[in-house]
Amino acid sequence: MMSTGDLLNIEPVELKFTFELKKQISSSLQLSNKTDTYVAFKVKTTNPKKYCVRPNTGVVLPRSTCDVIVTMQAQKESPPDMQCKDKFLLQSVRVNDGVDPKEITAEMFNKEAGHVVEECKLRVVYVAPTQPPSPVPEGSEEGSSPRGSASENGADSATTMRAFTEQNESAEAKALMSRLTEEKNNAIQQNNKLRQELAALFLGHNFSSII
Numbered sequence: 001m002m003s004t005g006d007l008l009n010i011e012p013v014e015l016k017f018t019f020e021l022k023k024q025i026s027s028s029l030q031l032s033n034k035t036d037t038y039v040a041f042k043v044k045t046t047n048p049k050k051y052c053v054r055p056n057t058g059v060v061l062p063r064s065t066c067d068v069i070v071t072m073q074a075q076k077e078s079p080p081d082m083q084c085k086d087k088f089l090l091q092s093v094r095v096n097d098g099v100d101p102k103e104i105t106a107e108m109f110n111k112e113a114g115h116v117v118e119e120c121k122l123r124v125v126y127v128a129p130t131q132p133p134s135p136v137p138e139g140s141e142e143g144s145s146p147r148g149s150a151s152e153n154g155a156d157s158a159t160t161m162r163a164f165t166e167q168n169e170s171a172e173a174k175a176l177m178s179r180l181t182e183e184k185n186n187a188i189q190q191n192n193k194l195r196q197e198l199a200a201l202f203l204g205h206n207f208s209s210i211i
Contacts, residue, residue: 003120007039007092008032008060010120015070015088019126022074029068029090029122033060037094040104043068044089051086057104059095079126088122 002011009032017025033039039060043053052071060066070088091109093116111117 005034005092005118005120007035007094007118008041008090008120009034010090010122013120014123014125016125016127017072018129019075019078019082020129021078022076024071024074026069026071029070031060031066031068031090031092033062033064033066035094036062038062038097038099039092040095040099040101040108041066041090041092042104042106042109043070044091045086046088047086049073051088055101057101059099059101059104060092082126082128084124084126086124088124090120090122092118092120 002009003013011030011032015027015029017027019025031041041058041060043056045051045053050073052073054069054071058066058068093108095104095108107113108115109117
């Protein structure tokens with residue numbers, strides 16, 4: 001939003017500060033001289049201890065622009081409901097060509113002295129800092145983003161692959177156990193057969209010795 005006066009265009013007309021505790025925050029204004037003459041400006045505020053304005057006075061050359069930086073000092077407490085009652089007043093007045101910013105005086109902005117002073121009131125608006133998006137719980141379809149869906153699909157694929165691998169490993173283990181069991185049984189059978197043959201030979205030898 002812009003304020004359009006006879007001398008200056010002021011943009012924006014709201015000084016927005018992304019409020020954070022214990023941190024200096026800055027907001028900027030751009031002043032555009034609409035005229036072919038030199039225009040002096042002065043910035044005032046209802047709370048001068050809270051803000052630093054650079055420059056707070058200056059001269060905008062004909063058909064030129066000037067940036068003003070407003071810095072809010074670090075605050076120890078959050079304002080109720082993020083509302084701010086502070087206001088700024090930007091005054092502008094025509095001055096002689098070639099005037100130096102150091103020559104600007106408060107008297108130049110004195111309406112009672114007959115000077116034509118243009119004024120623009122500026123509001124202060126606090127903006128809450130943006131919060132990072134909260135992660136979507138697994139299994140929750142509501143509000144899931146495409147990236148979340150892709151991630152979930154990836155998780156499902158990984159789970160399927162793991163289950164498939166576990167099944168294969170289980171099948172291989174069962175086959176191995178079955179083969180080992182079979183080999184064990186064969187070994188036992190062969191062992192028993194050998195025992196029987198040895199026993200027969202032993203008994204046959206004894207019988208022949210007795211005879």
